[in-house]
Amino acid sequence: VVIGPHLPQGLTTPATLVLADRLERNLTRMAAFAGESRIALRPHAKTHKCVEIARRQMELGALGLSVATVGEAEILARKRDSRAYTASEVTDVFVAYPLWADDELLRRLGRLADRVQVTVGADSAQAVERLAPIARDLRVMIEIDCGLARSGVTPAGVTVVAQAAERINLELSGVFTFPGHSYGPGAGAGAAEDEARVLAEAAEILVASGFRCEQRSGGSTPSARLVRPGTLTEIRPGVYVFNDAQQVELGVAAMDDVALMVASTVVSRPASDRFVLDAGSKVLGPDRMSWATGHGRLADWPHARVVGLWEHHAVVELQGRGPALGEIVAVVPNHVCTAVNLVADLLVVDGGSVVERWPVAARAANR
Numbered sequence: 001v002v003i004g005p006h007l008p009q010g011l012t013t014p015a016t017l018v019l020a021d022r023l024e025r026n027l028t029r030m031a032a033f034a035g036e037s038r039i040a041l042r043p044h045a046k047t048h049k050c051v052e053i054a055r056r057q058m059e060l061g062a063l064g065l066s067v068a069t070v071g072e073a074e075i076l077a078r079k080r081d082s083r084a085y086t087a088s089e090v091t092d093v094f095v096a097y098p099l100w101a102d103d104e105l106l107r108r109l110g111r112l113a114d115r116v117q118v119t120v121g122a123d124s125a126q127a128v129e130r131l132a133p134i135a136r137d138l139r140v141m142i143e144i145d146c147g148l149a150r151s152g153v154t155p156a157g158v159t160v161v162a163q164a165a166e167r168i169n170l171e172l173s174g175v176f177t178f179p180g181h182s183y184g185p186g187a188g189a190g191a192a193e194d195e196a197r198v199l200a201e202a203a204e205i206l207v208a209s210g211f212r213c214e215q216r217s218g219g220s221t222p223s224a225r226l227v228r229p230g231t232l233t234e235i236r237p238g239v240y241v242f243n244d245a246q247q248v249e250l251g252v253a254a255m256d257d258v259a260l261m262v263a264s265t266v267v268s269r270p271a272s273d274r275f276v277l278d279a280g281s282k283v284l285g286p287d288r289m290s291w292a293t294g295h296g297r298l299a300d301w302p303h304a305r306v307v308g309l310w311e312h313h314a315v316v317e318l319q320g321r322g323p324a325l326g327e328i329v330a331v332v333p334n335h336v337c338t339a340v341n342l343v344a345d346l347l348v349v350d351g352g353s354v355v356e357r358w359p360v361a362a363r364a365a366n367r
């Protein structure tokens, strides 16, 4: 993989770049997988937060978007208006989160539901009851925990949540889970099995109790392509659009599947095996899982590791020849979702030049 010679000239670093050809390949591959497996694709937009990418995902056949917050949905599911690039195609959003609605969120959800189809997540009868004032405008999906031990009920816990939805006339679409325990070496297949099993159990319990359960929604990037046809009705991968060092270290993506990198200058070379880049935690993001080999990777230097990260310094260790002082290198962040959320726009690179700037429109839309 040789990125360096293809980096645009005259970059001011650090700069967060998107390689257009790789992005397109990642988008089309996942869309093709979903199509061939007859599973709907509802990509999680918290990864890219960009209208332009949401729009392309819809063009490639996505059913709608998944989002983490109402704010992301408001920005990405905006109907076409005077701005040329709004994603009018996004007419269906799923807030894949155990939403705890207050008056402000109810108002905003109600307005959103006037424009697009809105489904929200819930994992308690209490959270469902809070949706009562706008119940007729929404749908709900019950969250099940399949092994991550984050939010979600056990399959046996679905009925109380479904009964609460029935009491307030809120349409129940089905069940969803996030197999986030796929984020460990060799853990993808087991997490995909857990996901399918637990969703099937929950759906059976609902149907046996007289409820409808049409949707079984799952999918993280490490497990998405391990989903077997007929088990889930939709998948919600997010990271697949760009990939990152975590996906490379898990073996889910190759280095040349990574579509986002931070161009960064070697600003110091204090020792022969160590140099310092001008991309720190404020542009790469601070995430580092226990099994990660460093704070990020260098696209052109497979043996290099970011061993130390400060706000504006990344310290890289590399034995032997490495980049010279002043040279610009491409850093692959550990976790791309947090890296994207740190910048105002992404520089789109095609054929070695910056061809567009995409605003990270839903940046910091945390509510």
Ligand SMILES: Cc1ncc(COP(=O)(O)O)c(C=O)c1O
Pocket (backbone or CB within 6 Å): 044, 066, 096, 097, 177, 178, 219, 220, 221, 222, 236, 237, 238, 239, 240
């Ligand atoms: C509920 C939910 N669904 C889907 C995803 C997307 O998974 P990934 O980040 O592995 O692409 C996430 C990611 O955190 C999530 O929390």
